Amino acid sequence: MLAQYKEILQAYLEGRGETQLYLAQQLSKWFLRQNISPEEIVDMHLLALEQTLDIPEPVQESFHFLTEVMIEYGYLYREHHSLRNKQQQLEHEIEAAVTMQYQLLSDCRPSYPDIDIGLVSVPAKRMSGDYYNFIQHEDHSFSLAIADITGKGIPAALCMSMIKYAMDSMYLSSIDPSKMLFYLNGVVERNIDSSMFVTMVCGRYDVNRHRFQYAVAGHDPGILYRAKEQQFLDLTGQGVALGVKRNASYPENEVDLLPGDMLFLMTDGVIDRKVGQRYMQREDLVAYIQREIGNPAQVLADNLYRKLLEASSFELPDDHTMIVIQRK
Amino acid sequence: MAVANRIVIENEQDIVFARQTGRNMSKQLGFGNIVQSRIATAISELARNIFLYAGKGTITLEAVEDEGKSGIRITAEDQGCGITDIRKAMEDGYSTSGGLGAGLPGVKRMVDHFTIESAVGMGTKVTVVKWNN
Numbered sequence: 001m002l003a004q005y006k007e008i009l010q011a012y013l014e015g016r017g018e019t020q021l022y023l024a025q026q027l028s029k030w031f032l033r034q035n036i037s038p039e040e041i042v043d044m045h046l047l048a049l050e051q052t053l054d055i056p057e058p059v060q061e062s063f064h065f066l067t068e069v070m071i072e073y074g075y076l077y078r079e080h081h082s083l084r085n086k087q088q089q090l091e092h093e094i095e096a097a098v099t100m101q102y103q104l105l106s107d108c109r110p111s112y113p114d115i116d117i118g119l120v121s122v123p124a125k126r127m128s129g130d131y132y133n134f135i136q137h138e139d140h141s142f143s144l145a146i147a148d149i150t151g152k153g154i155p156a157a158l159c160m161s162m163i164k165y166a167m168d169s170m171y172l173s174s175i176d177p178s179k180m181l182f183y184l185n186g187v188v189e190r191n192i193d194s195s196m197f198v199t200m201v202c203g204r205y206d207v208n209r210h211r212f213q214y215a216v217a218g219h220d221p222g223i224l225y226r227a228k229e230q231q232f233l234d235l236t237g238q239g240v241a242l243g244v245k246r247n248a249s250y251p252e253n254e255v256d257l258l259p260g261d262m263l264f265l266m267t268d269g270v271i272d273r274k275v276g277q278r279y280m281q282r283e284d285l286v287a288y289i290q291r292e293i294g295n296p297a298q299v300l301a302d303n304l305y306r307k308l309l310e311a312s313s314f315e316l317p318d319d320h321t322m323i324v325i326q327r328k
Numbered sequence: 329m330a331v332a333n334r335i336v337i338e339n340e341q342d343i344v345f346a347r348q349t350g351r352n353m354s355k356q357l358g359f360g361n362i363v364q365s366r367i368a369t370a371i372s373e374l375a376r377n378i379f380l381y382a383g384k385g386t387i388t389l390e391a392v393e394d395e396g397k398s399g400i401r402i403t404a405e406d407q408g409c410g411i412t413d414i415r416k417a418m419e420d421g422y423s424t425s426g427g428l429g430a431g432l433p434g435v436k437r438m439v440d441h442f443t444i445e446s447a448v449g450m451g452t453k454v455t456v457v458k459w460n461n
Contacts, residue, residue: 043362067361071369075434079420082437086420 006048037074110136118297118324129156130321137174147200177215181250188243215250227260269318374404382408399459407451
């Protein structure tokens with residue numbers, strides 16, 4: 001190493017050529033690969049110089065001074081290395097967690113001849129803070145939930161797995177949405193840091209009567225499209241977010257779907273985005289939906305995701321989840 | 329031949345003296361420039377920890393030999409309040425973010441052997457060995 005350094009240095013001192021400078025640059029890449037730190041290079045320079053020229057003593061001593069000055073940079077250089085290794089480890093862990101989360105959110109949409117269901121869920125970062133699920137019951141109904149967990153990434157994902165298992169255990173029977181939220185509120189309140197909370201719409205769809213019963217916990221209840229009138233209506237309903245108030249109650253609401261009617265349930269990320277200089281408004285979203293009416297539910301949800309992403313210059317600041325349900 | 333140098337650390341002048349002593353020892357043992365600097369820096373960091381966190385303590389320097397290698401052992405001891413979470417103190421970025429220099433992980437990386445004993449209220453003892461290579 002020293003020999004090569006000395007050789008290039010000597011050649012440079014003799015000819016001052018760009019070739020040697022180019023070689024020096026290549027050498028520094030090699031030093032980096034060999035984990036040679038800055039102070040070692042200063043020392044190497046001095047050694048090479050001593051073997052090449054007569055250097056006055058003060059100059060020689062000044063290199064010792066420079067070595068000391070470079071020591072802290074050497075520290076940082078080595079710390080950087082070790083942090084990079086640690087980061088790679090974390091990346092692997094996150095990768096495993098992403099795979100697990102993917103399984104938690106597996107697509108389990110029920111299928112009925114006269115109901116069309118579309119679903120899109122895309123995380124803003126690698127792990128999603130949005131949650132959804134569908135459970136098909138034996139009494140000609142299915143339950144569904146859409147939720148947004150405050151924060152994103154790993155803490156949200158951990159919270160999500162808790163919610164999933166709490167819901168799974170409750171869904172052994174066809175439970176009312178308001179009871180489900182009451183129960184989940186208790187689970188979240190007891191088990192999650194007070195700075196975190198979860199917003200959710202929980203619903204049950206009666207397949208025979210096409211009646212959608214739902215309860216709301218601090219979440220946007222969604223939009224109803226009336227096919228006959230070609231009108232978009234905001235679903236009503238309110239309730240405090242899960243994990244905020246102990247024993248909160250979640251009143252039940254219901255709407256009946258007529259043929260062609262559609263329900264749009266979504267998380268904040270669908271609408272919370274900038275289009276050009278301004279934030280997207282609900283009317284803008286409705287206009288986007290309107291242009292997609294007539295498509296099957298899944299195509300509609302996919303197109304909407306794509307067009308909204310285009311509109312916000314391909315930036316997705318928050319997780320985007322949308323469920324579309326159409327009575328055929 | 330192993331003479332131990334024990335230096336009481338109470339102020340920054342003592343830190344300089346400890347560094348100087350370590351450097352002179354490594355010079356006498358014929359260690360290279362870089363090893364000398366590393367030893368001086370390790371002493372410096374350990375002594376600074378004593379000065380900043382315990383107020384008072386000692387640095388002991390000894391020449392050591394093993395299978396033909398020669399090196400210097402540095403023992404830093406104090407009776408300060410101890411380290412509550414050693415794992416945390418050994419994490420990268422924990423002390424450096426506060427601008428305190430390399431801290432313990434930095435010292436650990438530049439020496440060949442590193443042990444730490446610490447208990448809350450009982451003080452801290454860090455022992456490191458740097459071989460001349």
